[in-house]
Amino acid sequence: MTAIDERPQPPTTPRATMGGDTQGFWERLALGLFIAVPFLAFLAAIPVAWGGWLGWSDVVITFVMYGLTLHGITVGFHRLFTHKSFKPNRAVKITLAILGSMAIEGPVIRWVADHRKHHKFSDKDGDPHSPWRYGNSLRGLTKGFVWAHVGWLFDPEQTSIDKYAPDLAKDRDLVRISRLFWLWVLTSIFLPPLLGALLTWSWQGALTAFFWGTVVRIGLIHHVTWSINSICHTLGERPFASRDFSGNVWWLAIPSGGESWHNLHHADPTSARHGVKRFQLDTSARIIWVLEKLGWVRDVRWPTAERIRAKSVTPAA
Template identity: 70%
Template sequence: MKTQADQAPPSAGSNARPASQVSATLGGEKQGLPERLALGAFIAVPFLALLAAVPVAWGWGLGWRDLAITTVMYFTTCHGITVGFHRFFTHRSFKAGRVLKIAMAVAGSLAVEGPVVRWVADHRKHHKFSDQSGDPHSPWRYGESVPALLKGLWWAHMGWLFDSEQTPQHIYAPDLVKDRDIRTVSRLFWLWTSISMLLPPLVGGLASWSWQGALTAFFWGSLVRVALLHHVTWSINSICHAIGERPFRSRDRSGNVWWLAVLSCGESWHNLHHADPTSARHGVLRGQLDSSARLIRWFEQAGWARDVRWPNAGRIDARRVA
């Protein structure tokens, strides 16, 4: 049964469409057993590869070629999520033309975190009910005792992905449902997943001209890279809503976790983000690295992005904790 939270999201207005009109967008609103088993397998296999990374590296090493492929794929797909799925599609922190819009949708899809429309709908619902009833992935879901928080951290990190009730996309992301380009990218998620997993071994095999080069590139550039990015992204949902500094006022428990900043491409400066969700920069204080904001700045300088919502001193000071 859908909760009342699902029935009254922000800015749905007259754009909301019946679910029957958008059922092909992202696999519908409910997950069946096959989909949940597939999701579990896709999480488990890369995670096991990540656990095996240390003994594999100890046994026969991690070469510069594999490191380069993994690094390029990681930060390309990470910025596809942070700049594209999050700051552009979810929060509209800037405007972009059609080519950049599609490129960001594809780059984010290569992260294998789900089709763009579903991702955005989930995140918009999270912001509407952050750390309250209705939040899809709050670590405080079960209470504040230690056992409850441990259970909540598991839920916020990855347990929520198995929830059979899915966020209604036609209600929480009506703008994307109406966008023909984004509907197409979203429905082709299977294609972007295949490319994401097969591109590293293709490059590694051609660069080394060997099957071994393809195999090691698949291990590091596909399995390990996807697992690492998944857990970094999920850590924003779990860790950054349980611990961290909170220099800005927000209506939830979002915190800044500095040691996740580089791997999360600036997303772990999470307290400012929840205090000012449409800001194109999350790391606004001295020394807070935010590569996603830097990339948006480059897009702006190249004329590809416009009307960027950069934070100014007044907006920052107005949100500081007294």
């Protein structure tokens, strides 16, 4: 079998801040800071809260910002832009692209290219972030788990946008939003302290909102997203037939917006709902359902009972 050349090809469209095909020093430095600083905030979170630096406004701001940016990723970047699970109107498309960008996981077109490549080579050679990259020994899995969680983010060779996301590179709205990624990063960073100052009318309110609503929230959403790559491709139940090690991890369902029902997703990637069994909470699917009822999205690819049975390892009773 002829090997597929996965080396980045020369781009045919201007990249600017869309996320280039190679990763530079300053990109890696910024990425390192966005990983390290929120991690340190996690370590400080309990003593900070114990010391009285957590108020009702901080809780509200953090939960709202987390919910908006999380579903910008799950509904927007993932189910819409990567897998085309539904068709939105222009306002919904732009809103989801901006909210997903505010999760600070990279420009939308770059994110989609990486994820499409992941699905093409899932848990095989070519997968950007498989925890099985170094084999199935304890040492190999430990190394692979770290790679799948954060290590792959520093790979200087990036996924080719022209090969994996040419459709998005032709969408003027998404190209513009990708190139303005810096603006959405600044908005995501400074909106919580601004809201904190307005709600409490104090500098302390702004500072605590920055700590919880910006730093802790960004760290939490990053590690939850990365856990889908690492934990959900190592652990979990596998009731559906897929070509990889994707599993369902129930305790990640709420913080991930339903993304941790990962086995069905890899068995049926275009499905708009991942949690298809009883009591499998999937807030991302519920949001899509609401948008459909409002007439703002159409052609939603809901899973049918027949399709679920066909994908099951053992037929449902």
